[in-house]
Amino acid sequence: MSESQNPEISAVKAHDISRVFEMPAGPVHALRRVSVTVRPGDYVSVVGPSGCGKSTLLHLLGCIDVPTTGSVLVNGIDVSTLSDAERSALRLRHIGFVFQRFFLLPMLTASENVELPQAEAGVARAERRARTRELLEYVGLADRASHRPAELSGGEMQRVAIARALANGPTLLLADEPTGELDQSTGAQIASLFDRLNADGTALVIVTHDPDVAARARRTLRMRDGEIVEESA
Amino acid sequence: MIGRAIAFAWLRVRREPGRLALGVIGVTAIGALLFDMLLLSNGLLVSFRERLDRSGFDVRAVASESAVIAGPPIEDASRKLAALRGEPSIAAVQRVRLGSADIAGTPPGRHVTVAGVDLAAPVPWTILEGGMASSNIPEPLIINRNLSRVLHLTIGSPVVLNGRCGSGSRPLPVDATVAAIAEFENDASDALTAASSSSLVGALCGERADEADMLLIQSNPARGGPNAAAAAVRTRLPGLHALTNDQIVDRFSRVEFSYFRQLSSVLTAVTLFFGLLLIAVLLTVSVNQQLGEIAALRALGFSRARVMAGVLCESALLIGIGGIAAIPVGGLLSLWLDAILRSLPGIPADARFFVFTTHAVLVHAALLGAGAVLAAVYPMRLVAALPIATTLRREVVS
Amino acid sequence: MAAILIVCIATVTPFAASTARAQAALPEILVSRQLFEREHLRVGQTVELARTETGKGAARFRVAGVYEPTPDPMRFAQERLEVRLHLGDAAVLLPADGSSPRSLTSINAALRRSADATGFSSDVERRLPGISARSTSAPDERTSTFTVLDRFHLAIAVVTIVGSGAFLLALMVMLVDERRETVATLRLIGLTRRRLVAQILVEGALIAAAGAAFGLLFAVAAEPAFNRFFQWRYDTALVFVRVTPAIAARCVLMAIPVGLAASGIAGWTILRRRSLLRVAR
Numbered sequence: 001m002s003e004s005q006n007p008e009i010s011a012v013k014a015h016d017i018s019r020v021f022e023m024p025a026g027p028v029h030a031l032r033r034v035s036v037t038v039r040p041g042d043y044v045s046v047v048g049p050s051g052c053g054k055s056t057l058l059h060l061l062g063c064i065d066v067p068t069t070g071s072v073l074v075n076g077i078d079v080s081t082l083s084d085a086e087r088s089a090l091r092l093r094h095i096g097f098v099f100q101r102f103f104l105l106p107m108l109t110a111s112e113n114v115e116l117p118q119a120e121a122g123v124a125r126a127e128r129r130a131r132t133r134e135l136l137e138y139v140g141l142a143d144r145a146s147h148r149p150a151e152l153s154g155g156e157m158q159r160v161a162i163a164r165a166l167a168n169g170p171t172l173l174l175a176d177e178p179t180g181e182l183d184q185s186t187g188a189q190i191a192s193l194f195d196r197l198n199a200d201g202t203a204l205v206i207v208t209h210d211p212d213v214a215a216r217a218r219r220t221l222r223m224r225d226g227e228i229v230e231e232s233a
Numbered sequence: 234m235i236g237r238a239i240a241f242a243w244l245r246v247r248r249e250p251g252r253l254a255l256g257v258i259g260v261t262a263i264g265a266l267l268f269d270m271l272l273l274s275n276g277l278l279v280s281f282r283e284r285l286d287r288s289g290f291d292v293r294a295v296a297s298e299s300a301v302i303a304g305p306p307i308e309d310a311s312r313k314l315a316a317l318r319g320e321p322s323i324a325a326v327q328r329v330r331l332g333s334a335d336i337a338g339t340p341p342g343r344h345v346t347v348a349g350v351d352l353a354a355p356v357p358w359t360i361l362e363g364g365m366a367s368s369n370i371p372e373p374l375i376i377n378r379n380l381s382r383v384l385h386l387t388i389g390s391p392v393v394l395n396g397r398c399g400s401g402s403r404p405l406p407v408d409a410t411v412a413a414i415a416e417f418e419n420d421a422s423d424a425l426t427a428a429s430s431s432s433l434v435g436a437l438c439g440e441r442a443d444e445a446d447m448l449l450i451q452s453n454p455a456r457g458g459p460n461a462a463a464a465a466v467r468t469r470l471p472g473l474h475a476l477t478n479d480q481i482v483d484r485f486s487r488v489e490f491s492y493f494r495q496l497s498s499v500l501t502a503v504t505l506f507f508g509l510l511l512i513a514v515l516l517t518v519s520v521n522q523q524l525g526e527i528a529a530l531r532a533l534g535f536s537r538a539r540v541m542a543g544v545l546c547e548s549a550l551l552i553g554i555g556g557i558a559a560i561p562v563g564g565l566l567s568l569w570l571d572a573i574l575r576s577l578p579g580i581p582a583d584a585r586f587f588v589f590t591t592h593a594v595l596v597h598a599a600l601l602g603a604g605a606v607l608a609a610v611y612p613m614r615l616v617a618a619l620p621i622a623t624t625l626r627r628e629v630v631s
Numbered sequence: 632m633a634a635i636l637i638v639c640i641a642t643v644t645p646f647a648a649s650t651a652r653a654q655a656a657l658p659e660i661l662v663s664r665q666l667f668e669r670e671h672l673r674v675g676q677t678v679e680l681a682r683t684e685t686g687k688g689a690a691r692f693r694v695a696g697v698y699e700p701t702p703d704p705m706r707f708a709q710e711r712l713e714v715r716l717h718l719g720d721a722a723v724l725l726p727a728d729g730s731s732p733r734s735l736t737s738i739n740a741a742l743r744r745s746a747d748a749t750g751f752s753s754d755v756e757r758r759l760p761g762i763s764a765r766s767t768s769a770p771d772e773r774t775s776t777f778t779v780l781d782r783f784h785l786a787i788a789v790v791t792i793v794g795s796g797a798f799l800l801a802l803m804v805m806l807v808d809e810r811r812e813t814v815a816t817l818r819l820i821g822l823t824r825r826r827l828v829a830q831i832l833v834e835g836a837l838i839a840a841a842g843a844a845f846g847l848l849f850a851v852a853a854e855p856a857f858n859r860f861f862q863w864r865y866d867t868a869l870v871f872v873r874v875t876p877a878i879a880a881r882c883v884l885m886a887i888p889v890g891l892a893a894s895g896i897a898g899w900t901i902l903r904r905r906s907l908l909r910v911a912r
Binding site for chain 1: 237240241244245248249525526528529530531532533534535536537538539620621622625626628
């Protein structure tokens with residue numbers, strides 16, 4: 001059994017992390033001594049009012065930011081000991097991101113957007129084309145592979161973004177308000193896609209304002225003023 | 234990583250043809266100007282050197298170091314000529330005495346420059362029509378095409394030369410006959426030039442002095458070439474200043490041609506700076522418009538070096554395509570600029586200001602290569618310092 | 632005695648005069664600053680001038696002073712190794728080619744009214760056949776040289792304008808592209824296409840005018856440094872760069888149409904129907 005599949009080892013573990021932003025008006029405590037453990041196959045939603053630190057927590061779990069105090073372990077590795085390049089490599093292979101605004105590259109087609117992280121990881125062309133086809137079928141967009149983002153609807157763009165996040169087979173997928181820009185029906189479709197993903201073994205952490213999306217998770221963390229005030233299963 | 238960055242940058246620019254076209258047009262125009270300035274910086278010298286070499290003489294001796302031709306005359310020229318002819322490093326020597334004359338029919342305000350030489354020695358012109366060997370004319374005159382055309386002179390035409398010797402003197406007219414039409418070294422495109430014996434040129438102003446303005450020397454390649462010949466002149470005739478073609482070219486590059494060299498240097502620097510600034514602004518605006526996408530790519534695992542390489546490759550592609558296109562465009566542009574500059578008065582007809590050289594292409598490539606890197610420095614710094622989390626947050630809020 | 636100044640080709644040799652009295656009796660010459668510095672001469676020193684390299688027919692003179700040669704754009708790259716001497720003294724050095732010692736190459740006349748120069752020249756030529764007289768401001772070879780150089784510089788400016796115009800257009804397209812949503816919103820609330828194009832054109836003209844003004848200020852500020860560098864480089868008092876009102880006007884008149892064209896094209900790209908529909912989606 002590989003390290004990443006070992007249930008004893010968390011997909012990501014944050015221990016006593018704080019994040020303080022130095023602002024001209026004074027320091028802002030975005031997170032205060034928060035500890036979270038996400039195990040392989042977990043499905044966690046994070047909810048709370050705007051500005052309570054949800055996205056900051058997600059960024060720290062995804063290694064795109066570093067805590068002011070405390071530590072983050074991904075697959076048992078303390079992220080603070082890694083260089084920027086090593087953290088990039090870790091994200092590339094182990095962590096997927098889905099954003100509220102999709103951030104697809106507008107000049108690339110859907111399939112090229114999905115191929116991009118694989119090319120970066122050095123996957124051979126034939127292999128990545130096959131994987132891209134498989135992923136676009138998985139998200140239901142096989143027929144839109146050659147379309148550019150401007151030619152897709154919001155829901156379709158988000159599905160391409162999910163396929164891109166899954167491109168290198170991450171063990172952990174982090175989504176920041178993935179349905180924030182979508183209508184209720186399309187949001188529900190995306191949430192169903194997440195359910196399917198989790199059922200297939202990917203650990204998920206979703207930051208959301210949508211109670212329906214949050215309710216689909218097995219665990220919900222409620223945050224306020226930079227702290228986790230409630231955890232419900 | 235570089236290969237992936239290049240492939241991705243190529244895909245990006247290819248998918249945005251409008252922006253690519255505008256960027257490339259800009260780089261092409263600036264690059265063409267840069268290329269032309271590189272051609273100009275050396276062109277006149279290359280052209281001048283070719284013309285000097287074509288004359289067949291590789292050392293020139295004059296009486297003063299202050300000017301190659303317009304200095305004081307060389308006295309007792311026949312004796313000095315004889316002394317040099319005995320030097321083993323010297324294959325042949327020619328004397329040149331320059332005078333000015335009017336010929337009946339010369340357009341007002343224009344005079345004929347007459348070069349007096351030793352007609353038995355190798356001469357600094359190329360015969361186009363007629364010749365010296367077959368003529369038994371007592372005072373043969375060799376004229377250039379302009380003179381032939383303007384005065385309708387042909388081989389055998391009689392000519393009366395009135396020497397221009399100052400307003401106080403009235404020398405007797407000198408009779409001569411056109412023996413040949415030739416192309417003269419350093420002739421301006423509209424120059425009226427003739428040549429004959431030294432004695433005829435001396436007679437133009439009734440002078441009997443044995444003087445020359447310059448000695449032209451052909452070195453003996455088997456005995457040390459031009460440097461040995463110049464050294465021999467300096468040893469034999471310490472009062473003369475002997476210059477090899479290399480030294481003349483060097484001197485001209487420092488003095489007579491320095492305006493164009495300076496101009497080309499200044500314009501090269503300005504053009505390069507201007508091009509860099511524009512590409513840097515273009516890339517910076519482009520990067521600023523894609524901060525969200527770049528932050529997302531970083532979040533997905535693209536390393537800092539990778540996104541920096543992407544910007545660098547985009548800069549290199551833009552400048553590379555424009556730089557390659559700039560060479561033929563610059564070549565065409567140089568024809569236009571050359572035609573403008575060649576209308577300068579007194580410029581030899583076959584002189585070229587812009588001469589294509591491999592060296593210019595290599596310097597052009599090196600400057601643009603360095604330019605691509607320098608132009609990318611600031612936008613690369615922007616993406617390198619991009620805070621991923623903050624940018625994503627800001628992009629979502631905005 | 633009228634101090635007629637002659638510039639002639641000669642060789643100069645510093646000479647040690649035997650006595651102060653003999654030195655004082657020598658004719659005086661003025662030496663160009665460049666020759667003075669190069670030969671390490673000093674005022675009051677005796678020099679020999681000869682027209683040949685052998686020194687034959689040399690005459691002795693006393694250096695009475697140093698002068699800065701009149702800047703000559705045709706000869707600025709050449710070292711000005713010159714002396715000026717009284718006309719009578721110059722006769723001693725005249726070439727032995729049959730020229731009369733009483734002949735002159737030229738006579739310069741300063742008129743009371745420079746506006747009379749053309750009439751005066753015609754009058755001289757009519758009264759003294761064989762003498763060519765012309766106003767110093769009349770076109771000659773120098774004029775044609777600078778006309779050619781002016782054309783050359785203008786050609787370079789045109790190419791630069793083409794290049795910078797393309798860059799400006801690219802930048803305007805990108806900057807206007809950033810405002811696509813704003814433009815779409817303005818169209819949706821009822822602003823006409825013409826109204827928006829006018830606004831973009833005004834912005835482009837203002838940017839171009841500001842750029843031209845900045846460019847002119849930069850040129851004016853850089854002018855002394857540029858001149859000083861080339862004056863040092865060529866050891867001359869010649870002024871190489873001067874921003875004149877005509878040049879400033881030409882610069883502004885070239886820049887503003889380029890700015891207008893770039894913003895007009897950029898405006899057109901954003902106001903196309905398809906482009907707005909895409910935003911609306």
